Amino acid sequence: MNKPLGxxxxxxxxxxxxxVGNATYTQYIHAGAYRDSSNNARVLLSExxxxxxxxxxxxRAIASSKKTDDSLKYLRTYPEGPIFAPATGFYSxxxxxxxxxxxxxxxxxxTDDRLALSRLSDLFTGxxxxxxxxxxxxxxxxxxxxxxxxxxxxxxxxxxxPKTGAILAMVSTPSYDPNLxxxxxxxxxxxxxKKLLKDPGxxxxxxxxSQTYPPGSVFKTVVSAAALKNGTKPTDxxxxxxxxxxxxxxHVLHNFDGETCGDGKTDTFTHALTISCxxxxxxxxxxxxxxxxxxxxxEFGITGKGFKMPLTVAGSATGDMPDEAKTAESSIGQQDVRxxxxxxxxxxxxIGNGGTLMQPYLVKQIQANDFSxxxxxxxxxxxxxxxxxxxxxxxxxxxxxxxxxxxxxTSAAIPGVxxxxxxxxxxxAPGKAPHAWFIGFAPADNPxxxxxxxxxxxxxAGNETTGGKxxxxxxxxxxxxxxxxxxxxx
Amino acid sequence: xxxxxxxxxxxxxxRRNTELALLLFAVVLVTGAEAxxxxxxxxxxxxxxxxxxxxxxxxxxxxxxxVRKVAPYADPVLLPIAALLNGLGLVLIYRVRLATKGRxxxxxxxxxxxxxxxxxxxxxxxxxxxxxxxxxxxxYAYTLAALGLALLIMPAIxxxxxxEVNGARVWIRVxxxxxxxxxxxxxxxxxxxxxxxxxxxxxxxxASRRFLGLALPRGRDLGPVLVAWLASVAxxxxxxxxxxxxxxxxxxxxxxxxxxxxxxxxxIGLGLFAGGAFLAYHLFGHVQDRVSIWLHPDQFYNTxxxxxxxxMQGLFGMGTGxxxxxxxxxxxxxxxxxxxxxxxxxxVGEELGLFGLVAVxxxxxxxxxxxxxxxxxxxxxxxxxxxxxxSVSMGLQVFVIVGGVTKLIPLTxxxxxFLSYGGSSLVANFGLMALLLRVSDASRRPAVQAPPxxxxxxxxxxxVTR
Numbered sequence: 025m026n027k028p029l030g031x032x033x034x035x036x037x038x039x040x041x042x043x044v045g046n047a048t049y050t051q052y053i054h055a056g057a058y059r060d061s062s063n064n065a066r067v068l069l070s071e072x073x074x075x076x077x078x079x080x081x082x083x084r085a086i087a088s089s090k091k092t093d094d095s096l097k098y099l100r101t102y103p104e105g106p107i108f109a110p111a112t113g114f115y116s117x118x119x120x121x122x123x124x125x126x127x128x129x130x131x132x133x134x135t136d137d138r139l140a141l142s143r144l145s146d147l148f149t150g151x152x153x154x155x156x157x158x159x160x161x162x163x164x165x166x167x168x169x170x171x172x173x174x175x176x177x178x179x180x181x182x183x184x185x186p187k188t189g190a191i192l193a194m195v196s197t198p199s200y201d202p203n204l205x206x207x208x209x210x211x212x213x214x215x216x217x218k219k220l221l222k223d224p225g226x227x228x229x230x231x232x233x234s235q236t237y238p239p240g241s242v243f244k245t246v247v248s249a250a251a252l253k254n255g256t257k258p259t260d261x262x263x264x265x266x267x268x269x270x271x272x273x274x275h276v277l278h279n280f281d282g283e284t285c286g287d288g289k290t291d292t293f294t295h296a297l298t299i300s301c302x303x304x305x306x307x308x309x310x311x312x313x314x315x316x317x318x319x320x321x322x323e324f325g326i327t328g329k330g331f332k333m334p335l336t337v338a339g340s341a342t343g344d345m346p347d348e349a350k351t352a353e354s355s356i357g358q359q360d361v362r363x364x365x366x367x368x369x370x371x372x373x374x375i376g377n378g379g380t381l382m383q384p385y386l387v388k389q390i391q392a393n394d395f396s397x398x399x400x401x402x403x404x405x406x407x408x409x410x411x412x413x414x415x416x417x418x419x420x421x422x423x424x425x426x427x428x429x430x431x432x433x434t435s436a437a438i439p440g441v442x443x444x445x446x447x448x449x450x451x452x453a454p455g456k457a458p459h460a461w462f463i464g465f466a467p468a469d470n471p472x473x474x475x476x477x478x479x480x481x482x483x484x485a486g487n488e489t490t491g492g493k494x495x496x497x498x499x500x501x502x503x504x505x506x507x508x509x510x511x512x513x514x
Numbered sequence: 515x516x517x518x519x520x521x522x523x524x525x526x527x528x529r530r531n532t533e534l535a536l537l538l539f540a541v542v543l544v545t546g547a548e549a550x551x552x553x554x555x556x557x558x559x560x561x562x563x564x565x566x567x568x569x570x571x572x573x574x575x576x577x578x579x580x581v582r583k584v585a586p587y588a589d590p591v592l593l594p595i596a597a598l599l600n601g602l603g604l605v606l607i608y609r610v611r612l613a614t615k616g617r618x619x620x621x622x623x624x625x626x627x628x629x630x631x632x633x634x635x636x637x638x639x640x641x642x643x644x645x646x647x648x649x650x651x652x653x654y655a656y657t658l659a660a661l662g663l664a665l666l667i668m669p670a671i672x673x674x675x676x677x678e679v680n681g682a683r684v685w686i687r688v689x690x691x692x693x694x695x696x697x698x699x700x701x702x703x704x705x706x707x708x709x710x711x712x713x714x715x716x717x718x719x720x721a722s723r724r725f726l727g728l729a730l731p732r733g734r735d736l737g738p739v740l741v742a743w744l745a746s747v748a749x750x751x752x753x754x755x756x757x758x759x760x761x762x763x764x765x766x767x768x769x770x771x772x773x774x775x776x777x778x779x780x781x782i783g784l785g786l787f788a789g790g791a792f793l794a795y796h797l798f799g800h801v802q803d804r805v806s807i808w809l810h811p812d813q814f815y816n817t818x819x820x821x822x823x824x825x826m827q828g829l830f831g832m833g834t835g836x837x838x839x840x841x842x843x844x845x846x847x848x849x850x851x852x853x854x855x856x857x858x859x860x861x862v863g864e865e866l867g868l869f870g871l872v873a874v875x876x877x878x879x880x881x882x883x884x885x886x887x888x889x890x891x892x893x894x895x896x897x898x899x900x901x902x903x904x905s906v907s908m909g910l911q912v913f914v915i916v917g918g919v920t921k922l923i924p925l926t927x928x929x930x931x932f933l934s935y936g937g938s939s940l941v942a943n944f945g946l947m948a949l950l951l952r953v954s955d956a957s958r959r960p961a962v963q964a965p966p967x968x969x970x971x972x973x974x975x976x977x978v979t980r
Contacts (some may be wrong), residue, residue, distance in 0.1 A: 026890055028772045029902055033886045035768075036909040040879050043913060044872055046922040050832050051868035058833020063815060063826065066834045066846045 072096035077155030081162040100206040106199035114202035127334040128158040142392035159389040161190035169505035177483035180231035180365040186373035188403035189382030200227035236362035240450030243357030250320035252414040264291035264304035271348035309355025314345035323409035340367040368476030376465035379410030435496030442468035447491030457482035462495035473506035529590040536594035544601030554843030585955035599932035613848035622935040630937035634944035641948035655709030662702030665695035697942035708899035711773035719774035757926030808924040828860030839867030855935040882909040892957035
């Protein structure tokens with residue numbers, strides 16, 4: 025009987041070999057697909073099993089994890105949710121990690137390589153593992169001031185340190201409360217999310233970096249930079265007619281409210297900027313030619329391509345400017361020119377920083393869970409859109425925008441501090457109130473803050489809006505807050 | 515393999531100390547695993563772990579001492595393998611219990627399993643003490659057959675409230691106790707099969723007609739085979755117990771083949787199996803459901819019935835565990851329904867990884883191979899068939915349940931021997947191991963120095979002639 029017995033043994037061995045082969049398929053070859061299946065909650069549960077690191081603005085935690093009693097052991101909370109939402113993003117059971125929660129997920133979850141040493145020491149000391157912290161460049165006081173100054177208006181405020189590129193404030197209004205999406209109740213999360221999506225105010229849109237707007241007269245700073253590079257002096261008289269017939273077109277371009285610039289025929293370059301003369305800049309742009317404007321814009325970062333800081337910033341663009349009429353319109357920031365509020369702040373920062381544009385960044389430091397610094401961002405130069413001489417000249421011109429009695433940006437003047445700036449009032453859609461803009465920096469000669477304020481459709485001023493009226497005071501408040509806090513050093 | 519030199523008068527090592535050493539190794543592993551679970555789930559390891567380890571060691575040492583006394587020449591590997599599987603099972607049952615503690619219906623209580631372990635141990639000792647010579651068993655073949663069939667059919671006859679748990683009608687519920695009689699029926703019928711086939715193997719293998727090149731048995735000799743087949747199908751129909759009927763039939767065909775050495779039986783057996791499976795698939799909804807879930811688990815994830823949630827969660831767990839596993843206490847076996855019983859293999863895969871799962875399969879493989887080794891070496895045909903049958907049943911059972919959980923074959927409910935929660939299975943497997951050890955002892959015991967303790971038993975074995 026041993027011969028058939030041997031065959032039965034062989035058959036059983038084959039069955040076991042099949043089991044081992046199939047187990048290998050399940051746990052090795054096909055394991056990734058099982059692990060990442062949307063129906064598999066294990067990866068998520070283990071993420072919630074350890075406290076996630078904090079997102080800090082200065083020393084203030086703007087996102088932190090609190091211990092709970094339910095199966096997901098830690099709850100992500102955002103103490104001043106709506107104010108910091110554009111900087112934090114949210115961490116949701118249903119919708120995953122978004123914003124900074126997503127881009128610094130490795131650090132916050134504790135899996136980043138820079139935290140390897142810290143993980144090792146946790147292993148030996150028996151401390152329960154905790155993610156690292158991401159310290160943002162955001163100055164909480166500046167951020168709060170900007171958020172409050174926007175009040176009920178729709179728009180965005182971005183503040184930069186022009187010397188480093190550190191983002192001091194990044195506000196988008198109306199905002200949303202990330203706590204609504206970070207609870208442990210997926211049904212409630214879904215309900216809240218759908219409500220936010222349906223909200224006509226589009227609160228989850230990060231207007232500071234994800235949305236582009238026609239810059240209007242703010243773009244005249246870029247045309248000015250190109251003109252200075254091309255040899256135009258601030259004192260030169262340039263053409264500034266009451267009406268500028270657009271080349272190869274029957275359309276005549278007029279100044280804002282039909283005002284007159286200079287003597288009605290010409291004006292100084294500086295004064296044209298001070299009062300934001302449309303006809304002067306349209307003609308200046310046409311004389312420079314589309315290419316020079318595009319090149320200058322590209323050096324300021326308006327390349328049509330986005331970048332990461334580490335959040336993804338939408339690309340700002342000048343559009344094609346195929347003919348002189350369109351070049352004229354583009355030179356006053358209309359036509360197809362579209363920039364993000366962050367890009368607006370970058371233009372101001374580059375001018376204020378002697379023509380050197382610093383790479384904007386939002387993460388200052390990475391800390392291990394014991395708050396020891398494991399990595400910090402060193403400021404990097406992004407480009408050199410202007411010579412320092414030209415930058416000084418443009419700064420002086422932009423000071424008159426704020427200081428001169430007939431300047432458009434007097435509302436941004438700060439007693440005792442020189443402010444350089446430029447307003448913008450951008451037509452965007454027929455029948456809708458224009459967007460109000462202000463970009464600027466202070467103190468003008470050695471700036472510690474550059475700012476851009478955008479208010480969609482005029483804000484509370486509505487059709488009567490101008491950049492000076494609506495955006496200037498907000499820029500002033502934000503710059504004041506930053507100057508008061510500049511001792512903190514960014 | 516050759517029969518041990520029982521007649522040469524050489525001193526044959528009993529290898530009991532090997533067994534003791536392996537057993538202590540198993541105790542160390544199990545106690546360590548328990549400590550790891552406590553460290554990971556409760557964040558503390560207390561002295562309690564040492565007490566549990568000592569208690570576990572004490573129970574298995576009792577088994578060891580009994581084997582040392584009454585079956586000193588038995589195989590030294592079986593007991594430690596069973597101890598390790600049983601201990602790992604207890605640790606996992608405890609681990610899943612911890613994870614489901616706050617629930618309205620927490621998973622099975624490990625203390626209950628310890629009680630069953632003690633009952634199993636008593637059964638083990640009883641089998642070893644009462645059956646001093648395995649050949650005696652063959653005299654009770656028909657009695658055991660009747661008992662086995664009765665046990666098998668009982669749940670089908672009893673009203674559902676006494677026999678149905680979670681939709682499977684395979685239980686006998688008396689008071690607070692639930693017994694799965696199929697596990698015991700398996701042992702009884704195995705003894706019967708072995709005895710019957712030893713008796714009839716000449717007739718079955720010689721008297722035949724040739725048809726299409728196959729030597730077919732005579733019609734009347736087919737009778738008992740058909741009865742066995744019909745019994746399996748009946749169980750399948752009435753009790754919706756696919757796994758058990760598959761196991762019975764596989765066991766019986768394997769034994770027929772070994773006993774008669776005729777390939778024709780294999781062909782007939784497989785033919786009947788194929789026909790039975792085909793019929794079952796077309797006649798019974800629950801068989802189709804099992805196959806549908808197996809083929810398209812994704813489509814049945816969110817459906818009410820049939821539903822692949824359990825199977826898929828098991829696979830998710832194993833996939834997440836990957837090669838090394840999450841570590842004991844660090845996975846989420848509580849997401850898998852019955853992670854401590856039917857799906858304990860998924861828990862092994864999730865927390866101990868592919869390596870842990872393969873290690874468990876190797877333990878089962880070793881157990882089965884040691885069983886076959888006993889079958890090869892023992893000289894009396896009854897002992898040979900009995901041990902072969904026990905080994906085949908263990909091997910097939912592991913294949914059916916592990917294959918089901920890992921989606922190699924459609925899932926059918928069978929227990930995972932020694933590992934999964936469940937009293938009947940544990941007790942029955944203690945009995946299975948006792949029988950293997952008994953035959954193993956007989957196969958290696960030197961004839962000269964083996965005066966039977968009971969001359970009566972010796973006398974009786976000589977009378978066994980049918």
